[in-house]
Amino acid sequence: MTRVAIVGVAGRMGRTLVSAVEQDTGATLAGGIVEPGSSLAGADIGELAGVGKRGVKAVDSLSAIVDDFDVLIDFTAPQVTLANLAFCAEHGKRIVIGTTGMSDDELAQLDAYRGKVAMVFAPNMSVGVNLTLKLLETAAKALGDEGYDIEIIESHHRHKVDAPSGTAIKMGEVVADSLGRTLKEHGVFERVGQCGPRTDKEIGFATVRAGDIVGEHTVMFATEGERIEITHKASSRMTFAKGAVRAARWVADQENGRYDMQDVLALNE
């Protein structure tokens, strides 16, 4: 049985993760962490999640539950995640990271831990999105050099703080890699005013933020006379949470290293 602790347990994903861990027969709820000094410290995490008392109290520091868990699941914010990663490396814990919006520098800091801790890091934990990444590789190889323009459109709820979404960036990277391009050179993240016509090889990104949209991503391959759109729509955060719990069970048995959901789902084999 994998003992799982959840950081950001009062957040949108944190609350969903409480239910997902409970529903998984191979994982058990070992702790929940809220922000230091939060008035929610001491609250029952089942009650925070809206599923009723579970007898596990939220704490506001990882040290308070260091002996209670095997794997930490972290869906918070870049700087918080990096601090938790350091804690896990120091204390021999595994970690599943869903946090998005890291800068290049923060990504480099995260990557430096690949030899010191077993981590799964993925911008999207749903099975559907990870299969979609495979479809995109195939589509890009077949179409990208045949005069098809590639555009990525993502939509999320009004509370999301980073853009484009981590998933959209990952989709762009998969398409770019398949075509020998890079997002540094070919990604176009803003078009405004007299920006001129698009160039052949650019990969464009567009962002929508509205209401309670859980997460939608479309990659468009468009040419004269036709277009193909590959779309994934999440209608519940449970799809990400279930993936994260699956990753927690998987990473519990892994050597130190940086893994992603393609590894967890064996989509690379």
Ligand SMILES: NC(=O)C1=CN([C@@H]2O[C@H](COP(=O)(O)OP(=O)(O)OC[C@H]3O[C@@H](n4cnc5c(N)ncnc54)[C@H](OP(=O)(O)O)[C@@H]3O)[C@@H](O)[C@H]2O)C=CC1
């Ligand atoms: N990989 C994936 O599949 C998915 C990734 N995400 C990503 O997960 C992240 C979180 O998303 P979401 O749940 O919607 O965001 P929320 O803002 O709802 O949740 C984040 C939580 O982290 C808490 N937090 C902040 N600092 C700390 C700290 N030092 N210690 C403990 N908890 C802390 C916040 O508390 P407070 O509110 O008090 O600040 C908040 O409750 C985002 O980066 C998002 O993009 C989201 C869905 C799926």
Ligand SMILES: O=C(O)C1=N[C@H](C(=O)O)C[C@H](O)C1
């Ligand atoms: O913030 C969210 O909600 C989500 N974030 C992830 C991302 O940035 O890709 C994944 C999912 O789409 C929901």
